[in-house]
Amino acid sequence: MHPQLQLLVALQDLDEMINETANQGTELEGLGFKHGGLDELKKSRDDLATKIEPGHLSWYKRLTGKFGHAVVPVVSNLCTGCFANIPSSFVSKTNENKVQKCESCGRLLYWP
Amino acid sequence: MDIAEVLKHTSSEHFLPNLTATDKQGALAEMVEGLISGTQISRPDAIMQMLTSREALGSTAVGPGIAFPHGRTLAVQRLTIMIARSTEGVDFDSEDGNKTHLFFMLIAPPQDSGHQYIKSLAALIDRVQDGDLRDSLMAAEDYEGFCNAMKEN
Ligand SMILES: [Zn+2]
Numbered sequence: 001m002h003p004q005l006q007l008l009v010a011l012q013d014l015d016e017m018i019n020e021t022a023n024q025g026t027e028l029e030g031l032g033f034k035h036g037g038l039d040e041l042k043k044s045r046d047d048l049a050t051k052i053e054p055g056h057l058s059w060y061k062r063l064t065g066k067f068g069h070a071v072v073p074v075v076s077n078l079c080t081g082c083f084a085n086i087p088s089s090f091v092s093k094t095n096e097n098k099v100q101k102c103e104s105c106g107r108l109l110y111w112p
Numbered sequence: 113m114d115i116a117e118v119l120k121h122t123s124s125e126h127f128l129p130n131l132t133a134t135d136k137q138g139a140l141a142e143m144v145e146g147l148i149s150g151t152q153i154s155r156p157d158a159i160m161q162m163l164t165s166r167e168a169l170g171s172t173a174v175g176p177g178i179a180f181p182h183g184r185t186l187a188v189q190r191l192t193i194m195i196a197r198s199t200e201g202v203d204f205d206s207e208d209g210n211k212t213h214l215f216f217m218l219i220a221p222p223q224d225s226g227h228q229y230i231k232s233l234a235a236l237i238d239r240v241q242d243g244d245l246r247d248s249l250m251a252a253e254d255y256e257g258f259c260n261a262m263k264e265n
């Protein structure tokens with residue numbers, strides 16, 4: 001996997017966790033969980049973001065604003081964001097060298 | 113949510129009756145290794161990273177002797193629950209300072225829109241409040257015995 005994509009996946013997982021703490025925080029705290037490290041977590045998120053190339057980062061932000069998730073898994077040769085077909089040649093030839101975008105919706109593609 | 117419904121997300125392959133690790137990172141790594149074995153999951157590092165961040169947010173050792181490491185990651189396609197036990201106990205930064213002996217690890221994909229995993233988490237936490245049940249779970253001989261104890265009223 002492209003190192004930049006690896007960082008984007010980690011960034012999205014962190015954003016997911018931060019959003020969950022904001023949206024389901026009360027429910028989770030009701031179950032006994034505590035979120036004292038939230039500020040620290042936001043700081044690590046921002047530190048991670050500085051390692052991502054500005055072009056990728058702004059694309060990530062734009063897609064997150066538009067779709068909720070910027071990076072989506074490719075399953076059975078389909079973009080799971082818009083269900084467009086992703087040619088299998090796409091994967092093997094360029095996956096390692098490039099951060100791939102779905103040609104139909106622009107989402108960043110991840111092969112799990 | 114019914115406990116039998118929750119247990120559909122785990123299996124005998126996702127049951128580690130004797131963890132060998134005694135520290136948090138080691139125990140998480142052992143559980144992630146168990147989670148991915150025999151599956152198509154190719155990014156254990158992403159799962160580890162997510163779980164480590166989650167523990168930095170606050171320890172998930174919230175039950176008496178029990179922890180519930182959890183979170184969502186792109187690395188998995190469906191909700192999977194890993195169950196693990198440690199007779200010796202793991203230092204999991206619990207609030208009461210006691211060691212953790214029982215683990216329910218819930219890993220969900222980001223697309224889990226119905227918050228199925230939070231509902232499963234709530235059902236598990238509610239179920240293990242019973243001290244006698246916790247003793248039976250620690251004593252269960254195998255996965256089947258463990259599940260039967262979980263489902264008993
Ligand atoms: Zn697409």
